[in-house]
Amino acid sequence: MFGRVLRLGLAIDWLRVLPILAATVLAAALPVGVPLLLGRIIDGALRGAGLMELLPLLGLVAGLAIAAALAEVLANTLGARLGYGLSWQLARRLYGEVLRMPMLSYATINPGVLNSRLTNDMRMVDPLFTVVPLATVHGWVGLAAVGIALALINPWFLAAFALVPLALLAVRFAEGQINATIKDSYEINAAVAAQIESTTSGDAVSLVRQARATGAEEQRFATLADKSVALAARMDNWRAVINVAYRLCFDLITVLFIGIGVLLASAGQISIGNVVSALFFVGLVRQPLGEVVGRRYPLIRAGMGLDRVEAVLQSANTGLPTVAAAARPPAQPAPAPEVLAFEAVGYTYPGRDALAVRTLSDVASASAGMTGFLAGVSLTRLDQPANPGTTDQPARILSDISFAVRRGETLAIAGPSGSGKSTIISLACGSLRPSSGAVRIEGRDAAALAEEDIWRSVSLVSQDVYLRDATLRDNLRYGLEDATDERLTDALHQAGLGQLLRQLPEGLGTMVGQRGKRFSGGERQRIAIARAVLRDRPLLILDEATSHLDAEREEGILDAIAAIAANRAVLVVAHRTSAIERADRVVMIEHGGVVERGTHAELIAAGGRYATMHRAGATG
Missing domain, CATH: 3.40.50.300 (P-loop containing nucleotide triphosphate hydrolases)
Structure with a gap:
């Protein structure tokens, strides 16, 4: 996923990344010192040390806790500013790309889908730039720090973490079930949105009532609602399995730590303070392990959004250089007698594939909201040849049109x-380009x-x-x-x-x-x-x-x-x-x-x- 982010070609200020990484590493590593110091404090108290003797250690514990908290706040603040900046940089690029499509491509797109790419899908991608990177670094550094600290106390404590892979097997299986349900859930939500859009406008409600279909539409909505309830319940059940697997795993690790600690302490290999420190680490390791393992769902969700965003960015029909005005206006030619001239102009509407934008275009659900001269463009004209692979082409709309104004x-x-009147207007405005002949505006070839x-x-x-x-x-x-x-x-x-x-x-x-x-x-x-x-x-x-x-x-x-x-x-x-x-x-x-x-x-x-x-x- 990191490679995909880099391939987006966003302008990343790496000098701003360094302090974020440093603060995240400190926020993950500093808390590890707290259990170690607490163990020394307990051992000191058991040896009869007084409060004044232990006060410097207590102050150091407080200092580490405060420093870790400040480092985490700093990392989150700087990371959010940089991450959301990158996310909106991608959104600006996506917006610029969809503004530069062929006019006919918009006739194949439902505006709600286009809006969803720029809002819902971009919000799905947000964690890829904000939460996920920080949590991943914080989680792995925290795990490494806890592992080193436990090894310093006694390597046998690390053996208890052999239970973690067993818990992860259950977690992975449950996540697989959740991920399989997520796509079904999105499809149900899309179907709900489509039904609402197609039945709740003034004209749509009128049609529903003319067809006496109010009850039927309610039943359709109820069917979708029942499916949504079943999917939501299934997802919650598997989430419960994940929570139970984590809790059971750490409960068993706690029991093993106590057993290992008692065994080692009775053999004189570690102190009571070391046992207490080890038990603190059981709680401390929960967060980084959860951050490392728990990133899968945000990553999968972000990946789904990024798939759709990338499909738009990579389309041959977005970001056309022939749309936006030139940075410097074209030089004015010598005055031409005709302001507009059509010279043997012919036009054939392209096939659907020539206009489609993957994940956006769907003629069957495209909006009929094109107005003005574009309202004359029938979506049926964008159909593919009757026999794919042959030389058949959609019907020619204009042939050998010549006039001047x-x-x-x-x-x-x-x-x-x-x-073909609307097509002539589209050609005169530059929204379409002739298949043959030339359109001239003030003497210049359009x-x-x-x-x-x-x-x-x-x-x-x-x-x-x-x-x-x-x-x-x-x-x-x-x-x-x-x-x-x-x-x-x-x-x-x-x-x-x-x-x-x-x-x-x-x-x-x-x-x-x-x-x-x-x-x-x-x-x-x-x-x-x-x-x-x-x-x-x-x-x-x-x-x-x-x-x-x-x-x-x-x-x-x-x-x-x-x-x-x-x-x-x-x-x-x-x-x-x-x-x-x-x-x-x-x-x-x-x-x-x-x-x-x-x-x-x-x-x-x-x-x-x-x-x-x-x-x-x-x-x-």
């Missing part, structure tokens, strides 16, 4: 559901840029606006920490929220609530528009930005967007014809390919697929 121009993408560098040029207003559970101010200036309240207020006015801002008693300090529930859908859309104003990026992408609004509110949002879009390139994806009619040009796609292009009026006059969809009142 200039500054001051609005281009609309129209098409039925499943035609394939040569990190995803966050692409976002320097792109603002997105989506149908589902994600707001953090923080103040309105914090949500607006997220990523723009130097933005003043004056800038924020001006952006809200441009987005049509000036009157609302004046009505809020706490103004910019108003808490928006979880996912922005403090505000209506239209107000959240306008907050997203205000964000776009603040970011002032050359490409504005509108992803079904008005799909949740009635006609009156939709017109207001479209007017606000038109006001801020004058000097930007705008890409619109919408199913409502009102949003598309305002575009300068329309590209109609079906089955992943362009079937028509032109102005709204030209396509209506042509009487083709776009006109048919327009007459139906929607475009997908």
Whole structure:
């Protein structure tokens, strides 16, 4: 296990480790002097020595006890600071890795599992850096010190410890039974958590009641509870076996020590004080032996957590260098006529294995919480080929898509559901990279840029606006920490929220609530528009930005967007014809390919697929 910790590549300050080791060694070795001195005190008292004569020895006993206690406190304090620092260093690394996964990988992961890796599993790993190292050093040093001290009194006392291996056999067997139960226990807990998550949200409760399944769900929970009770009882039974084995072992060692002591004392080989010292050592050896043997459970538990953490760290789909923005922004090229250009772009969704992160990905239990343009990604598209080992591939989503959007121009993408509109947005934002062809942002090939560098040029207003559970101010200036309240207020006015801002008693300090529930859908859309104003990026992408609004509110949002879009390139994806009619040009796609292009009026006059969809009142 120590080798695994070193292979993690954490930055360990070995100069800080040395005083911890020294304090731990002192804390384990100094108490051994106490029984030896007590034996000498007893022998002195039996010879008739007075209190004043024995007082220096008594003072030395007190000094050793105090020094050992202080050394243990120091070792624990320094060890905890260093150990938890290393543990959180690993947690920071893990967090950084999961922030840098392909966007599609998140579609295969239940957020609760991801949260568990960063919290529960890391807490399982904590003892590996804190309790276990100190206890291991303390235990072995303590055992060695006790063994040396007993050998100095008389080597025959060591023979009594022959009983320890016999007790350890029982302990090892019981631990094996406990360890076999631990995994079953974790699986039961995971099943309980999954049932709670799938049945206690508002929508889930509604579904349960519609299916008249309240009693059935209670019975499922009761079955899991019964299994959990049986496992817990089994684990407690084997823990009791371990405690009994330890207690019986040391009781028998005490009897043997008394017998050996009486035999040796009657033969004149040791004194009564030596016998008393030996009996003290029986109690003293319990702690270090328990520390050495008792570390198995924390080590096994930590190993289970570390297995899952390492699986994430070692995945090819975590820690991608193509996600985070470059330390130095890419050099701005000469101004290109098109802000966004698709050049014969094709895209095929990768197979599940290409996106999976071991111990995290499970499409069957993945959350359906992907929103915005990612909500259009069906998990079934991530299925593996029908015949593994063959050249079959998942269906191609886009083929030979070409268009360009200039500054001051609005281009609309129209098409039925499943035609590839959401994929086009993902490619334009850099969240996906084309399988063929090229996507250019301000003249630069997106394939040569990190995803966050692409976002320097792109603002997105989506149908589902994600707001953090923080103040309105914090949500607006997220990523723009130097933005003043004056800038924020001006952006809200441009987005049509000036009157609302004046009505809020706490103004910019108003808490928006979880996912922005403090505000209506239209107000959240306008907050997203205000964000776009603040970011002032050359490409504005509108992803079904008005799909949740009635006609009156939709017109207001479209007017606000038109006001801020004058000097930007705008890409619109919408199913409502009102949003598309305002575009300068329309590209109609079906089955992943362009079937028509032109102005709204030209396509209506042509009487083709776009006109048919327009007459139906929607475009997908």
